[in-house]
Amino acid sequence: MQKTLSLLFDGFFLVLLAAAVATAWQWPFATGLFPLTIAIPVSLVAAAQFAKDAFFQGGQNEDGGQRERIRDIEVDRSVPAHLVAQRAGTFYLCALGFLAAILLIGFKLSVPLFMVFYFRRFSRAGWLVTVVLTALLTGLVLGLFDAILHVGWPDNLLGHVLDRWKA
Amino acid sequence: MLDAIAQASLHILDPVHLFMLFAGTFLGLMLGVIPGIGGVTGLALLLPFTFDMDAVSAFAFIIGMLAVTTTSDTIPSVLFAVPGTVGSQATIIDGHAMAKRGEAGRAFGAAFTVSALGGIFGALLLTLSIPILSPLVLTFGSPEFFMMAVLGVCMVASLSGSALMKGVIAGGSGLILATVGTDPILSVERWTFDQVYLWDGFHVVPISLGLFGLAEITDLLVSGKSIDAGALGRLRGRWEGVRDAFRHWWLVIRSATLGVWIGIIPGLGTLVVDWFAYGHALHTEKNPESFGTGDVRGVIAPESANNAKDGGGLIPTLAFGIPGSTSMALFLGAMEIQGLTPGPEMLNQHLDVIFTIAWSLALANIIGTGTCFLFTDHLARIATIRAQLLAPVLLVIMFLGAFMARRHIADIILFLFFGLLGWTMKRQGWPRPPLIIGFVLGSTVEKYLYISILTYGWTWLSRPWVIVLFLLIVAALATPAIQQYRNRTAAATNS
Known part of the structure; x- marks a missing residue:
């Protein structure tokens, strides 16, 4: 379940960034330059994150799996x-x-x-x-x-x- | 010069001036607590009242209000993870973690003390810097501003923890979000879907309120507890916070200096000053792994910087008549109302007014901090109220804050969307700070990049300050990787 949710969320960012590349490609050069400069490499990173969660890491584990340490307020995971x-x-x-x-x-x-x-x-x-x-x-x-x-x-x-x- | 100092001293001690300063300060403290209002709305509100005042009283009123919104905005940030103003977003990360641990009093003690110290430091630099810093400020052009903004974006690396890829994706998505609206060169619409609302892009207030505030309230309700579950005994930690502030005096000075410098740069100011300071502390302090878990240094750095930035913002405003932010533009308006023209003329003819403004800034910070300090213990007790009682009150206030951004109902929808996104990011282990940093810096990066290329071609890359800033960017990117490598090596050695 957790892996599916994780993949769905990765997919959300991937689709968003891919759509950004597709639309920015059709704009005039000066208009699309900055969005494309950001969206192309970042969508590649998003694809890599998706692949990592899907094939290599097995997603994040709700029950004790190795979770990446992020700098953000901690989540209370004691609730079912x-x-x-x-x-x-x-x-x-x-x-x-x-x-x-x-x-x-x-x-x-x-x-x-x-x-x-x-x-x-x-x-x-x-x-x-x-x-x-x-x-x-x-x-x-x-x-x-x-x-x-x-x-x-x-x-x-x-x-x-x-x-x-x-x- | 001595005449001006003597004149300014008389102005400062004038009972009417002091009364106006107190009135402005109390108003600023109240506005800082309510999310979405902050200094700009407060200034717009006060301006009409200054028409009939003399210059000294008018500036005391305005400076009093402006100086302390970033002092009281710590209260909702620490207690509820709801940023009172956009300048207190970074305080949430460690401040709220401290509140959850029962150390809200200590977080407040540290935050209010460094707010006063930062504000005084900013005022001191303002007093000293007009003759010294002005030439340096003029050597900074759009290429240097661009590099400073890129440096800010690069802090995504250190704010992502070990989830670097997720941090890059979140930061990149923030940069893309910032491009929604009309582009700065050709005014071609980007992702506006023929909606007039989107022509100006998204506003930072509904996004930050949703991403942090709504997400945290949701999490609080999910846990079914109060913010600080069962740590009543440790609420009275304000003096420990004060000691923390003086124990980390060098961090306070560095963050305040950074705050002054960010305040000088047009377009950055309040939006990113806290993140810059937080990132700086992460890069330079020992044992950075405790940041994000309720480390008091994570409160000290952003709070020192966001109060010092007002002194910095006043430097180009008073010395050149160039406002670096909306609030400074309104301040310029107040000067126009008083018949004062900023720039060399003001430096020569009204130096006493400049000194009065600088000292009022310092005094307002002291008054503001003292007032907040009186209520620290009572404020900390709010953290023990159960979530079900706090949630509707905070939800209504956040709805109002989001709506006030542009007085458009779509901002509330945006706020709800980012609330859901922020909550999901948090539960899925995605860092939220990179998204907001990317968003607030995106338009600045793009704007200054275009101006640099149009003005200097590619020769801007060889400007000395650009090279210095480039080296800093390389260092900012390399530091987290080096730290991770060191940690891994140390862990391997230990095992």
Whole structure:
């Protein structure tokens, strides 16, 4: 499983870089020179990485195999794989839901609704914590971003419908 | 000169000046904590208020705000791995690892101390350098800037650890990402897919917020723990952090000098100063293998440099009227509002204002650090709050930060995409820093390469500073390989 994931990820970069070479090849010389200078050698390295993981190294091992030492924040690997997928998936679905809410009802309404929903459904927070934190963040949105910075919020479906209805 | 110094001393001690400096500093500290806002938005926000102020008060207000956003941006970087500004990305690597180990207090102590030292060092160099550094700055042209940017890209080698191939792929992909938009010579569209949003390319804020911030919050939720799981006893480590800062004084001076120099170079500044300093520490410090695991030197180097770079950025702005960054361009705007023209005229007629600016910079750093220091222990306790409570708050703040980059909904989609990419990279053992370094340096490398060729042909390759920088690049590329060889030899000898 880990090897398949590893190969898929290698393949993602390989395809991306190969596509970059293919499109940059058709541009005028000055436009394509820099992207090609980078993309050609790097796609060769990506191909080598793919081959290395596929044929020589057997991919990275989740269960004690020799993992390359990278300079980045360490990953907690004590959580079982199915829980990792479940928890990360749930969080990303919530983030996508928040984005959908912004598009539907706008930033200013989405923030408090999302906060209350998340705190009550996933954080198991009490009402006091929920109300205080939601009020603080809503205050930040309305006070700093809306009143002081005069941020032009993105169009939303609700606003559009209300405008049409008023007209 | 003595007259100017005396005049500047009077300005600095003026109660109105001090009040404006405090006000600007507190505002800067607050803006630095909120991802995606930072100094540029703050400056744009403050400019209209300076119309009715005298020059000294206006600059105190602005410098106060500008100087400390890179002090308080350490707070979200260390606690949540969410970069407060783009200048604190490198701090995440070791700072957050320290927070996870229960050493957030120590990381803050070290970061705030070196921020003040770096800021004072930058201000000192600004004061001394106007007559000394100006001729040196003028010897640097686009070929040297190009070589400096290439040197930055070459740090990918040392930031990749033992996964060099993956680092090269990530760094190269970052460079390719930077070419999205219109090309700098013919303005031909590259990978824009007929979308106006892509004409200017991608913005660094949603990418860095996603790659580091969202990815870390996801990982935190996956682990189901607090950032610092069960290390309450060691939260009060700020004095240890202060001692660390003075113990590594030579690293502080080197990183701050590097920060000043990067600040001088147009187009680099905040975007890469922290990575340059981190890479420099990796290359020059003993036992570099502990970097990335919560080594305090990984916090000291970027934090010294990112506060010192403001002093560097002010050198070309005040001496030649050339702003090296967006914030310096806005600062230039503030000078115009006050009727001051930077350049030789300012050096001759308003030297007192230059000294006041430099000393305000130093003072703001001291005030900012002192304020942050007061709250260090309380801030460190945030690391013990469980992930499920932090996640929605941070998600909303990061959504706002990503949106604020260009006030376009597509930036939020970009942020979510890079969040997923960053999380996958992390879990698959791919280094993320090379991707962001490649991205932030890509446009600079391409721009200066074209300008160098168009202006000098190929003769730019024989310029003395270009040769010096080329040798440094060779050294930067060779060092990790030599270190790996040494480690392997040592391991073989031991076994």
